[in-house]
Amino acid sequence: MVGRMKTMKKIIIIFVLVILLITGCSTKGKPNVIVGEKPIVYVSFYPLYFLAEEIGRDNIDLKMVIPNGVDSHDYEPSMKQLKAIEEADVFIYNGAGFENWAEKLVGTIVEEDKTLKASDYVELIEINGTFDPHIWLNPENMNRIGEKIRDIFISLDEDNKNEYEKNFNELSNRLKILDKEFKDGLKDKKKDTILVSHSAFAYMADRYDFQQVSVAGINPEQEPSPRTIANIIEMTEEENFEYIFLETLANPKTVDIIAEETNLKTLLLNPLEGLTEEEQNNGEDYISIMEKNLINLKKALVE
Numbered sequence: 639m640v641g642r643m644k645t646m647k648k649i650i651i652i653f654v655l656v657i658l659l660i661t662g663c664s665t666k667g668k669p670n671v672i673v674g675e676k677p678i679v680y681v682s683f684y685p686l687y688f689l690a691e692e693i694g695r696d697n698i699d700l701k702m703v704i705p706n707g708v709d710s711h712d713y714e715p716s717m718k719q720l721k722a723i724e725e726a727d728v729f730i731y732n733g734a735g736f737e738n739w740a741e742k743l744v745g746t747i748v749e750e751d752k753t754l755k756a757s758d759y760v761e762l763i764e765i766n767g768t769f770d771p772h773i774w775l776n777p778e779n780m781n782r783i784g785e786k787i788r789d790i791f792i793s794l795d796e797d798n799k800n801e802y803e804k805n806f807n808e809l810s811n812r813l814k815i816l817d818k819e820f821k822d823g824l825k826d827k828k829k830d831t832i833l834v835s836h837s838a839f840a841y842m843a844d845r846y847d848f849q850q851v852s853v854a855g856i857n858p859e860q861e862p863s864p865r866t867i868a869n870i871i872e873m874t875e876e877e878n879f880e881y882i883f884l885e886t887l888a889n890p891k892t893v894d895i896i897a898e899e900t901n902l903k904t905l906l907l908n909p910l911e912g913l914t915e916e917e918q919n920n921g922e923d924y925i926s927i928m929e930k931n932l933i934n935l936k937k938a939l940v941e
């Protein structure tokens with residue numbers, strides 16, 4: 639009798655294993671990370687790298703497509719890079735027109751259910767009929783995207799669920815503190831408009847209640863017309879602008895001309911589309927750079 643029970647048990651175990659194997663192989667598109675191997679995560683550019691790194695830490699194998707130090711808007715990945723993304727367990731990108739190359743990958747090289755499109759999870763702002771992709775410059779959006787990244791890491795790697803949750807909670811707290819620093823810091827504004835290099839700050843302006851006037855368009859390559867330049871110069875006088883904000887990675891040539899023409903003082907406002915080598919060497923990250931942005935914004939709006 640005992641022998642027969644043992645045999646039955648064996649048969650049941652084998653049966654369950656076979657079922658697991660079959661379903662394991664046939665659930666197409668389901669993330670099936672090999673046990674003992676870290677999920678391979680590709681992100682398009684720095685702000686998403688920051689989120690994935692903070693949440694995934696040592697539990698993921700993280701790679702970034704757009705290297706730091708280049709203008710992210712116009713980056714074109716190499717064929718080799720595109721091929722490499724194929725091996726990703728998840729490909730995380732911004733969307734909303736920021737990485738045109740990425741939109742082409744989805745559904746061809748990368749299966750759609752292996753992607754996370756950050757802009758799907760936040761409220762998009764439209765500027766002149768085009769969606770503004772610079773969603774990461776509102777810390778609240780970063781928190782929402784972070785939540786989705788946490789969820790996808792857990793679905794890829796259940797074993798480390800607690801760590802992903804703990805890491806996300808820590809990150810979320812830092813983002814909430816940053817958000818509060820901005821709210822408090824910009825509460826007593828004396829001015830409500832800033833002059834910036836390219837139109838990257840709509841989400842920040844919307845969150846903290848100020849306006850941006852930009853020299854170039856959503857893409858820094860969109861140089862303004864002579865008429866726009868004339869209007870901006872006129873406006874700097876009317877609005878009593880004291881500063882013009884420059885960027886670290888890309889500045890349209892006209893920004894320099896306007897700064898010179900108007901005698902405005904220049905300050906840095908970093909749209910965080912990538913880190914410079916210096917920023918990397920100094921151990922800067924999204925939060926520390928946003929804190930510096932706040933210091934400079936206060937100079938232009940509060941002090």
Ligand SMILES: [Zn+2]
Pocket residue numbers: 711772836837838856857858909911
């Ligand atoms: Zn931009």
